[in-house]
Amino acid sequence: MKNNINLVKGTHDIYGAEMEKFEFIIESFYSVCKKFNFQSIQTPIIEQQELFSRAVGEQTDIVSKEMYSFLDKGEINICLRPEATSGLARFAASNYQSGLMKLVTHGPMFRRERPQKGRYRQFHQINIETIGEKSPYIDFEPILIAKLLLDKLGVSKNKYKLLINSLGSKDDQLSYSILLKKYLSDFKNQLSETSISRLDKNPLRILDSKDPEDTEILKNAPKIGEHLSNESKNYFDQVKKLLNSNEIEFYEEPKLVRGLDYYSHTTFEYQTIEHKRQNAILAGGRYDKLISMISSRDIPGIGWAAGVERLMDLITIEDEKSKSKNKILFAVQDETYLNNNRILKQIYNFKYNHEVRVNKNIKKLFSYADKNNFSFILLIGEEEINSNKIILKDLKNKSQQTFEISKFELKNEIR
């Protein structure tokens, strides 16, 4: 006996009720976004590794330790995409012309982490990006769309909250980093190891630390909101005004910096309060310098990604939907009855789903239809084939009729 082949660690099959949720999320996402004139796009799952080391950032966890990468035929460093925005930015860098490029996509992403609840090595994201222009409304729109999507998915308002922050321009970040570094250097021997290593490379990320001692120290640290340029501050105020006037409730979180280096100005995150861990269900922000980091063009953009598996955990779907679907079982007692069978063509052209089943035992055919929630059974058995008859039985009200095969029209009998 051979051993079974297991799933690769951190991957999973999506099937049955789970798959219905998955499709429901993807379909809802596209239907909401298309009303805002977004265009769908699919970019490759494999990209040059350099795309992510430049866009996401060399020192981020994602790039430095979580990427699946390999040398393709000893020539180019290829990797499985750990996120989608970089690929879309690459696309925009060479295809953007003018005005707004509004893109939506979905697909698998790959990060080599230790799997746990709500975190997989292959997981799925839905992504929305608005590229080309910068204005408070353009920031507001995707945040609104996120809320509309959560509504459509039936995630109730008391299950999540929206956090927002502004990181200001890259210049703001630079001057704030100096302030923060100065403040933190007084506590250098109390900070956690990772925070110390970030002190020089990326001090902003220290704000994200969950180490209790770090958080204590950070309580009195300078706040980024208080050190933005007037221009950045005004911009952020206008975004908040739009949210307020459209009744989108949010909390300002000055420590929301995100783990990818490309963000600037508005950042946001929808968090579920159902789970304590892996609670970020949808997150994103503005990335004005991203495209200039990977190309010779300088185009602003904003977008977000949501984890499909994390959304699946939050929603419920009635499985009656699939059960109440009308299905026909075409049952025959012998495989040869299917030769030159005019019913076969009728049934696969008919509006209902169907299945063909062969079994000598009539009882088995009925029992199969019953267990699999068929609503009708079309039966040609030994008696029928000998007398050129066919039986149609409505399995719900148990009524049954016999017809001449040559005259039987499915569409006249089931409407």
Place this chain on the structure above:
RNA sequence: GCGGGUGUAGCUCAGUUGGUUAGAGCGCCGGUUUGUGGUACCGGAGGUCGGGGGUUCAAGUCCCCUUACUCGCCCCA
């Protein structure tokens, strides 16, 4: 990379202080007078008890190692 939990039939799990041929439910196959359904009853197939080593007269059960899954740390959607 570091911790905790779990691993017994296709699936979900029992298996008592170590004690004879390892169990249940569901599913599958067959039967209950030969061609009509989720029920009931009867029967059947299916297990190297994750793998390796050790303790013991005796190990699914205790100990060690290993592996897979899972939950958490870190980080993220």
